[in-house]
């Protein structure tokens with residue numbers, strides 16, 4: 001990126017403050033419903049074949065030197081040209097071949113502002129990780145039900161989330177180290193938690209004994225865990241203090257097992273590759289995997305939200321397969337500490353293995369009573385983030401946000417047709 005003319009800077013600044021077009025403005029409960037967005041269009045320019053990758057990279061446990069929110073504030077905003085570069089992408093097929101597709105972006109400037117302030121960068125005091133706020137969802141009664149059932153394991157050691165009947169969103173670093181594809185990518189597989197347990201193994205009274213109990217499924221479980229945690233803390237923001245409820249952190253009854261499905265193709269934005277977007281690499285740590293066969297499991301929609309910290313609880317949720325609890329799905333929620341247009345910092349407890357998890361929030365759809373969960377980010381993982389540009393680093397848990405533009409790109413990857421991707 002060279003010097004950027006002022007008018008482009010101004011244009012981009014305006015564009016980045018993209019806004020929700022809600023039906024009615026300024027009504028209090030409207031602020032708590034999913035906004036509707038008109039998103040830009042991502043169109044394919046052309047696709048060219050590339051040489052097959054070497055598949056020689058090794059998985060990284062932790063990323064360091066990430067240019068985070070503070071560091072990115074000093075960078076010029078990318079121009080439309082830059083954005084088109086960063087969102088152009090590589091596809092790797094099951095047979096090991098690779099293509100490069102350049103894209104164009106349309107209608108960035110048609111995304112207009114409608115009243116709501118979307119920028120938010122008020123600084124909060126740094127929060128410590130404090131108590132471990134993770135819950136193992138070991139009971140299949142819950143882990144194989146929505147929303148937990150949307151979480152999948154990636155064979156390279158990460159997590160991911162189903163965002164269509166057969167597409168998984170994960171982190172780019174789970175597939176590619178910036179220079180090459182990981183050695184496991186040629187035989188990439190995705191594990192979905194199996195509903196049926198093997199018969200006769202510790203299944204005493206299964207079914208019969210539980211008849212009297214109310215079966216609430218995953219949704220009820222998620223809300224119950226959250227409520228329990230809030231009671232313990234007496235704090236709706238979920239901040240560190242308060243009583244620990246460790247004893248109930250693990251809901252155990254039989255280890256889950258996976259059904260593995262092969263990945264047909266993998267797409268990664270060029271912005272992730274070394275030397276392309278420089279300080280903005282962290283913004284492009286996402287990838288889409290298309291499965292060979294659609295598992296019969298619900299998926300979660302993608303969503304775009306202007307500011308999470310301005311929501312009532314400002315709370316995000318995600319579930320993944322943390323390394324320290326092998327084979328178990330681990331659920332957690334927490335408040336966002338800092339957000340920019342492209343990144344989220346939070347101190348949700350998370351271990352390697354949960355990278356790539358889908359970060360979601362719950363809001364109501366206008367006029368509806370029930371929660372609607374949507375994926376608003378991808379968990380990148382614990383990272384050492386450059387804060388001052390002078391080598392000073394701080395550790396954060398970083399997630400990549402789904403911006404309107406990224407929504408458009410991912411939607412295009414999933415549908416192969418940008419006309420289906422005009423409203424988020």
Ligand SMILES: *[C@@H]1O[C@H](CO)[C@@H](O)[C@H](O)[C@H]1NC(C)=O
Pocket residue numbers: 051052053054179180
């Ligand atoms: C693959 O490895 C060879 C030799 O190590 C190197 O010359 C080549 O550039 C690599 N190709 C890719 C696509 O990384």
Ligand SMILES: *[C@@H]1O[C@H](CO)[C@@H](O)[C@H](O)[C@H]1NC(C)=O
Pocket residue numbers: 093094095096097
């Ligand atoms: C590999 O798979 C892709 C997509 O299915 C196909 O277009 C391409 O021709 C295949 N290449 C080889 C060498 O089989």
Ligand SMILES: *[C@@H]1O[C@H](CO)[C@@H](O)[C@H](O)[C@H]1NC(C)=O
Pocket residue numbers: 115116117
């Ligand atoms: C938007 O933010 C500005 C200052 O940043 C404030 O003066 C204004 O009242 C806000 N508008 C709304 C609708 O919240």
